[in-house]
Amino acid sequence: MQYCTRCVYPSISAVPLGFDENGVCTGCRAHDQKKTIDWAERAEWIKEIADEYRVTDGSNYDCIIPVSGGKDSWYQTWYAKEVLGLNPLLVTYNSNNYLQVGLRNLKRMREVFGVDHHFFTPSPQTLIKLNRLCFKKMGDMNWHAHCGIFTYPVQVAVKYRIPLIIWGEHGYTDLGGMFSMNDLIEMTAKFRLEHAQRGYDWFDMLDREEGEEEGLQARDLLWARYPSDDELEEIEVRGIYLGNFVNWDGNEQTELMKKFGFEESPVPFDRTYRRVSNLDDMHENGIHDYLKFVKFGYGRASDHACKDIRSGKMTREEGVEMVRKYDHVKPRDLLRWLQYVGMSEAEFDAIADTFRDSRVWQKNSSGEWTKENIWGTPSAYPVPSLTESNIEWSEFQKQAVPQ
């Protein structure tokens, strides 16, 4: 295992990344590249794009903004509305897991900026089946959310004939340095399928494999079908990333959005020190991310520390401390999820173990999982049982929207 010498990323990770001869990761290098960019010029470029798509006769929306109500959504909406003067249609895919603070932010956002909002929720029964099925299939119960977020707004673009979609940051370039900032990459069906959905599409959910029978049918997954190439071509759908045009700084933007009324989580998360991210889904910073630790041996505290180290908000030593404190924690939202889908914790742990990466995890003589650590010495990570230790429902679950 190799760790970036500047941030805290490990070489075995969910985002594909490489290392240069000094051991610096491609994510850090992409961040360096941002310092060499003429952002004033880029701001002009996005103004030109906005002018090209602006509907001057008032017959349609100018663009779509996919939003969860999080800090990035606020910033995208503010930028489109206030800086570019566009009339956007906001589109939300609801994963059925909102925290109350997340829903408050979503509602307040459309009030503050005065925009139309399209809010879509699949059938909760379908979502429960997908949670269970995808956990077993790929160790990710939130596949449906990645699919919904990257599919539904594009469906709306095609149906309402609104060609321009404004996404936020290209996560894989920001975290892992997948592309150069000069590539001006745009959203593609391939990115959705391979990276957001791990290669699985809606029809893969109709499988009847042993132990995976959920009885899902095509009619349950209409919202998960990406438009065809012909449909995309007909109105020339184009998904740009705002992160290519503004010098994206999540912390600065959050401070700006707080002035408009964006609210951070009133209680801390179990698995990261940040309180401003992933408020739209109580499991995203919770078991969804815990499964990343089970697979690859690191978690969201590492992601957040990387961002904060690169932007100069944190030293690498402080980052390593965050990794040590948070990455391994088994989060309490698991209790809600087990109840939601009807599974026991023992069954959850047993299935999760099948996804452990053998390059990361070894078993010691007492049968505990052990792995290397960024601070040098390896350690064992026994899996606690939340059910047996009578852990209280967390503040999050009390705050979660009643399902």
Add this chain to the structure above:
Amino acid sequence: MLKKRLIPCLFLKNGFLVRSQGFNEHQLLGNAIHQVERFNAWEVDELIYIDITRDDHYDIRRDDMKVKSESDILKILEAVSKTCFMPLTFGGRIRTLQDIYDRISRGADKVTINTQALADPTFITESSMVFGSQAIVVSIDVKLNANGEYEVYSHHGQQPTGLHPVAWAKQAEQYGAGEIFLNSIDRDGMANGYDTALIRQVAEAVSIPVIACGGVGQFKHLAQGINDGLADAVAAGNIFHFTELSGKRARKELLKAGIHVRN
């Protein structure tokens, strides 16, 4: 008049498709198969797929994807050819006739040969006698040397050979190459357009088809490869990863420039 061809290139390194710059900087784009599916859907004319792995290690480093990580290049090729419905040229690390046989028997229609052709030009002759010259593409990587002259480089663009690309292309043709795949190391990943002067010199010197590569940063550069460079086919790598329907957009640009392509 023969139709001009549009050919995306995929570069595979250690199991990942990569974005390449200057032949030495490689950013990881993802697994070996998904992009092939997209090129199929866009009906590009051909696909060139080159393995630029420098050791024997193929590992996409995760197992929770639908497309499973393959640890061997021939298995990767099998998966690629199952997915690929267009003519497939597969290159990289070819040293022997057996290497060519292994690739053609797994679905490659043609192979590219680079370093081995330079080490032993009679290998071009042997392989075109066995597999037919239409299946043998000699790949030439060119860099401006310290004297400001074009020079052919071998071993992934690392070793100078002392050869001028025009002289080497003519030799390759005489030895039996069916096509030349001409790439510019200086332009790789720079997005400032083809080195059309280089392409033109080579295209005028040989009568076999020349496929131009290296430097396409906008789709309008493709037409320059044909109109200014006189290439028979235009290839590009990185740009096809950046936007939706890139293959279709590239073809539209060529048609708009009045170039005779399949439509």
